[in-house]
Amino acid sequence: MDLNIKINDKNHLDIGGADACDIAEEFGTPTYVIDENRIRDNYNRFYNAFSKYYPDFRVYYACKANTNLAVMRILESEGCCIDAVSPGEVYTSKKLGFPGERILFTGNNVTTEELKFVAEQGAVLNLDSVSALKRLAEVVDPEGFKISFRVNPMVGAGHHDHCITGGVMSKFGIMDNEAVEVYQFAEDLGFTPVGMHSHIGSGILDPEPFKLAIESTIDIAGKVHxxxxxxxxxxDFGGGVGIPYTPEENIVDIDTFAKENIALFKSKLEEHDLGKPTMYLEPGRYLVGDASVLLTRVNSVKQSYRKFLGVDSGFHTLLRPAMYDSYHHIVLANKMDAPNTQEVDIAGNVCESGDLFARDRPMPDVEEGDLLAILNAGAYGFTMSSNYNSRPKASEVLVKDGECFLTRERETFEDLFNKQIIPDYLQ
Ligand SMILES: Cc1ncc(COP(=O)(O)O)c(C=O)c1O
Ligand SMILES: N[C@@H](CCCC[NH3+])C(=O)O
Known part of the structure; x- marks a missing residue:
């Protein structure tokens, strides 16, 4: 089993050297707990695997996965770059110390004002349409202005249909067969196109689609050259490397993955006489996914037509199971040695019948007050959370060598009033 699970001598879940039960006691639930060392390990394993075979290599963290400020500072301190998909992500990255040159902005359906803002921040713009190109030319001086384009490599993969970003159904990128014309047009406008980008999807454990994408993207780049x-x-070949969520899935052997992909990359570069461009990859999930768990307490055990464990979080806290039917492994954090004795549904506190973290899940005997940990909650967890049902958002705690730091306060009811204005006549 490749899931990142550690147990301490009290038979409690250990997160980065801290006891999950102590964290829940001190900070309450629901709380996302992030293991700093795991992020650093994930980053270094990924970076070293590729740079060993191709030193001109950069990692652009897809920060949409987790924009906790401490997480971003950790990755900045490792020398990571940022894949930003919105002006907000560019703004945040700049404020946290990432220089513009280390931020690649890959927007989709962005306004002219947003393009202008991103350009003013000094981030590198990776354009997704001819429309964006024309509108960028209105707000910057194109002379010598470096840009790149996202192309659709006509290869797609992902853990769910919603997470496949290449192929004929995809809204992303310019078409492979218009690339020459678009790069030429950019040059005619005075721009200096220096990059090509593709991203096929998210949550991919199979290495084959990545190879197809490298071939296809470099074939397009060769034609443009x-x-x-x-x-x-x-x-830039985007992100997408998956992590094991179920006990049956295996972690990607990143060294073999890097070795094979770099060998292919080099041979394709040679085939098209493309020299030695820097290779970028944009992992999100791989860097942060297994570095965080969501702690949530069981507040009700109900035997109805089925058996339900009711917990104090819901799809407003972690959307992935409800949105993609995603499996997240769930453990009884205060009794890690307890054997499974039953199959239960684990349900959230949102007023929707789809608010389930698991159906028919083998679990030990669980009592009200017990603590559950929902694993692999570090990517697309907090960032996709909401205030649905007027539920305040969870807190976040960072653990470093067993020491805990509150990095995001739990929201209060007062926060639900933030930014809302009741017209005078309704006061
Ligand atoms: C352009 C781009 N790069 C990188 C990523 C990161 O994906 P993942 O978290 O699967 O590595 C995404 C998300 O799918 C993306 O859209
Ligand atoms: N939100 C998705 C990943 C999509 C990545 C965005 N392009 C998930 O939770 O798996």
Whole structure:
């Protein structure tokens, strides 16, 4: 089993050297708990695997996965760069110390004002349409302005249909067969196109689609090089590397993955005489997914037509099970040695019948007051949470070598009033 689970001598879940039960006691529930060392390990394992075979390599953290400020500072301190998808992510990254040159902005359906803002921040713009290109030309001086384009490599993969971003159904990128024309047009406008980007999807454990994407993207880059005379400073293959969520899934052997992909990358570069552009990858889930758990307490055990364990969080806290039917492994954090004795449904506190973390899940005997830990909650967990049902958002705690730091206060009812204005006549 490749799930990241550690147990201490009290038979409690250990997170980064801290006891899950103590954390729940001190900070309450629901709380996301993030293990700093695990993020650092994930980053270094990933970076070292690729840079060993191709030193001109950069990691752009897809910060949409987790924008906790401490998480971003940790990755900044490791020398990581940022894949930003919105002006808000660019703003946050800049404020946290990432220089513009280390931020790649890959927006989709962005306004002209947003393009202008991102350009003013000094981030590198990776454009997704001819419309964006034309509108960027209205708000910056294109002369010598470096840009890149996201292309659709016509390869797609992902753990759910919603997470496949290449192929004919995808809203992302320019078409492979218009690339030459678009790069040429960018040059005609005065821009200096220096990069090409593709991203096929998210949550992929199978190495094959990545290889197909490398082939297809470099074939497109080769055509653009030959026919439009573009020299590439970088090629970016996006993110998407999955992590095991179920006990049956295996962690990606990142060294073999890197070795094979880099070998293919080099041979494709040679085939098209593309020189030695820097290789970028944009992992999100791989860096932060297994570094965090969501602690949630069982507040009711109900035997109805089925047996339900009711907990103090819901899909407003962790959306993935409800949105993608995603499996998250759930453990009884205060009795880690207890054997499974039953199959139960684990339900949240939102007023929707789809608010379930698990159906028919083998679990030990669980009592009200017990503590559950929902594993692999570090990617697309807090960032996709909401205030649905007027539920305040969870707190977040960072653990470093057993020491705990509150990095986000739990919201209060007062926070539900933030930014709302009741017109005078209704006061
Ligand atoms: C452009 C881009 N890069 C990187 C990522 C990160 O994906 P993942 O978290 O699966 O690595 C995404 C999300 O799918 C994305 O849209
Ligand atoms: N939100 C998705 C990943 C999508 C990534 C965004 N392109 C998930 O939780 O798996």
């Amino acid at each position: 030959t026919e439009a005379g573009i020299d590439f400073e970088f090629v």
